[in-house]
Amino acid sequence: MNMAYAGNMTALALLVSGLFYSAPTLADDTALDSMVIAKNVKFDSAFLNVANIEGADLARFANGSNASPGVYNVAIYINNTELMNSDVEFKEREDKTVYPCLNQKIVSNINFNHESVPKSLLAALLGGEQCIDIESLVTGSQVAFDSNEQRLDIGIPQIYMDIQARGSVNPALWDKGVPAATLGYSMNGYTSQSHGRSNNSFYTGINSGLNIGAWYLRHNGSYTWMENGPSKYNTLNTYLQRDIPVIKGRILAGESNTSGQIFSTLPFSGIRLASDDRMLPASLRGYAPNIRGIARTSARVTVSQGGQTIYETTVSPGEFLINDLYPTGYGGNLDVTVHEADGTQQHFSVPYSSVAQLLRPGSHRYDFTVGKLRSDFIADSPDLFQMIYQRGLNNTITGYGGVQANQDYYALQLGAAVGTPIGAVAADVTQSKTKLPQSAGGDQSGQSYQLSYSKIFSETNSNLTLAGYRFSTSGYMDYMTAMQTRNALTEGYDPNSIGRAKNRLTLTASQGLPEGWGQVYASGSLQNYWNKEGSDQQFQVGYNNHYKNLSYGVSVNRSQSGKGTNQNNYLLSFSIPLGGADNMHTPQLRTDLNRDSNGNMRQQATISGSAGETNQFNYSASAMNGSNGAGTSGTLSGQYRSPSTSMSGSYSNGKQYQSGSVGMSGTIVAHPGGVTMTPYNSETIAVVEAKGAQGAAVSSYPGIKVDSRGYAVVPYLNPYQMNEISVDPKDADSTLELESTTQKVAPYSGAVVMLKYGSKPGWPVLINTTLDGAPVPFGADVVDSKGNTVGAVGQAGQIYARVNDEKGRLKVKWGTDTQQQCSVGYVLAPQPKGRKQADIQQFTTPCQKS
Structure with a gap:
C-alpha cells in the first residue's frame, strides 16, 4: 500500500504548524555523533489553533520524526552510504515510537564485521528473524527516517563495520538484468556524382546481444555495399562472456581483442580471462583518442584498426572531430580515411597508446588469453598465448610484466611504473625471438626498450598527457610483425616488405x-x-x-x-553566437580559412544550432569558396532524434559534383514486457516499466519518455555503480499515482536491467468535515476501504486525500480506540474521458462515528 503519501501529508501538516522535528541525516562518518534525535518531547497542542485540541494525538511525534505504522518504499543508507531501495515495514512500540522492521535480506547486505558484531544480532540472523530492530540489537546505533525524501538513515558504530572504500557497491547488489535481446544499428547511405560518374554506397554497423542470466552473447559486424566495388558483410567479433565478481573479472569465449595494456592490441579467437577495473570502487580505480581532421567537401570518414573498419560517418566540409569511438584496447594505431565527394581521398594515422598507469598498493590487474590470431592479412591462424600481470608494490612503484608466445615466437616483457613528484614514469624492456628459415637469415632475436612519461602541472596549467619513446634493436619483432614476416615468406614475398x-x-x-x-x-x-x-x-x-x-x-x-x-593543412577559425549566449537554441556562426600544401585556399561559413524542447532537432548550413578551380559549394544537413530512433540527412552541391546522405541509428530492445526502441546506442541499459504513465519523462537523457505501452529505455548506465533513475509524472495522466518515482540500480556491464514503477489510478479530493459540530482532530490518518492510508487531516478539519474509487467511504483515525474514529462518504462527479488533468473535487460532509 502507498504509505509514502500519508507520511508526507502528516509531515507537511505538522511542519506548517511549526511542530515537526526532523532528525538530521548522516552527512559523513562522524554523523553518528552529531545525530541528535529528540526524546520525550511534549508539544503544546494549543499552538495548533483548532477547536478540538484534546483530539489531536501528538504522542507518536514525541520521540523524533516518526512515521505512521505501515509499509514504505525507502532508500536505505548505512553511515551515509546507500545500501539499497526496499519496502520496509514500520511497526509501533509500546511507547508509540515507530521503528523500521528490517528483514533478513536487508540486514545481510549490511557490511558488518562479523567478528565484532553483537551476538544478539547474529542470533537473530541465524534464527531467521524477519523483523530485526537494529536500535535494540546493536548498541549505539541510531535510526532517522525522512518521510519527505523517503530516506531511512541507519547509523552503526564503525567498530561493528567492515570498512570499505568510498564508492563501494556490494557485489551482492549487482544486477545481472533480465533475459533480453538488443540490436544496435547505425546506417548510412551515401551518393555522389563527380565529372559525370556516380558513386553510391551503403554502410550498416550492428551491435547485437542476447542476455540469459549472467551469460551475455555479443555480435558486432558491419555490412558495406558499393555500387562500383566490393559488397560484403564483415564480422568484427562474436563472443560469449560472463562476469565473475569474486575475482573482479570476466571470462570471454569467442572473437575479441586483447587489451593492449602492455602488448599491442591483437584480434583473437579463443578464451580470455581478465580483470575489470570498473568492478572496483571509484576511489580505487587507478582510452579511445579524439580524431581531428579537415574535410574539403561533404565526405565519408572511415576509421579502421588492424585492417578492420570500426567506425564510419558522414561529415560536413571543414574541420571535424570524432570523439565517440568505442574503445578497442589501449594500443594500436587508428587509420583514418576521408572519402571526398569529388572522388579524392585523404589518409592519416592517429597514434593510440595508453598512459603509464600506477596501481594502489596491493591491487592488481591480470589478463590471460589463449587462442588464435584473427587477421585478414595472414593466411593461416597462428596460435596465441598471452599473459600479463600488474601489481602495486607500494605507494610509489607498480611492477608489470607479460609474455606472448606460440611455437614460432616468444616475447617477454618486464617493467615498472614509478610515481614521482614530477610525474609518472614507466620503463620496460621486451626480449623477443622469432623462428625464421635459414634462407631468410635464421632465427631473429632482439630487445625493445620503452620509456613513457605523464604529468599534469596544475601550477602552470600544463597537461603532458603522454610522452613516450621506444627503441628496438634490428632483430626485435612484436607479435604481429613476426607473424606477418613469416606469412610473407610462406607466400613467397620478400620479408623486408614488412x-x-x-x-x-x-x-x-x-x-x-x-x-x-x-x-x-x-x-x-x-x-x-x-x-x-x-x-x-x-x-x-x-x-x-x-x-x-x-x-x-x-x-x-x-x-x-x-x-x-x-600533406600540410593550415586552419584559422572563428565562432560566435548569433544572439544571446544564454539561450540554448541560439545558432552559432563559424568561419574557416584553410590552406593546404598544394596551395589550395578555402573559405567557409557555417551556421548550426538546435531546436525543440529537448534539442531533438539539429541543423547546419554551410557555404564554401575554393581556389584553383574548386569554385563555390554549399551543404545542408539536419538531424532529428525521435523517441524511437535518430535520423539524419545531408545534401551538398559544388562545381562538377553533388552528394547526399541519409542515416539512421538507435537500438531495439526485446525484454519480458515486449519490444522497445530508443534513439541511443548503449551497451548497459535499463528498461523502465511504468504502466499507464505514458508521456512521463525519464531522467538522465533528453527525450526519453514512457511510451504508450508503459516502457522506456535508459542508456549509458555505469556498470557496477549505483545509477539513479527517476520518472517525472508531470506530463502523464494526473489520475495516475506512482508508488515510487526514483530507483537505483548497479548493473553488470552489458546488462539489461528492468525497473518497475508501480502505479494506481486515483482522484484528488478535498473534504471539509466536522465531528459533532467540531473539526476532525488535526493530524489524523485517512484510510480507504482496503486499509490503505490515502491522506491526512489538516487544519480546520480539512481532509486532502487521493481515492481510487468513484464512490466509497473513508475512515478517519486519530487513535486506536473506536471512539477515536469516524468515517465520511464521497461520490465523485464524472470526469471526461481522456482528460489529462483531474480537477480537485471538493465536498463538505460530516464525519460519522463508526
Missing part, C-alpha cells in the same frame, strides 16, 4: 596561458624502420582563445608517410 620499427616517439601536450591568453596544444608521432627508408610522421599544433562571445583558433597539421608523401 617494416621492423626502430625508433618511435609520441607526444600529446597542452599548455594553458595566463588568463585571457588562451591555450596552446600539440601532438605528434614519429616512427622509422630498420629495413625501410623514410619515416612516418604526424604533427599537430594549435592555439585556442576567446574574446567575450567570440571564440577563435589556429592549427597546423602535417603528415608524412614512409614513401615521402607530405
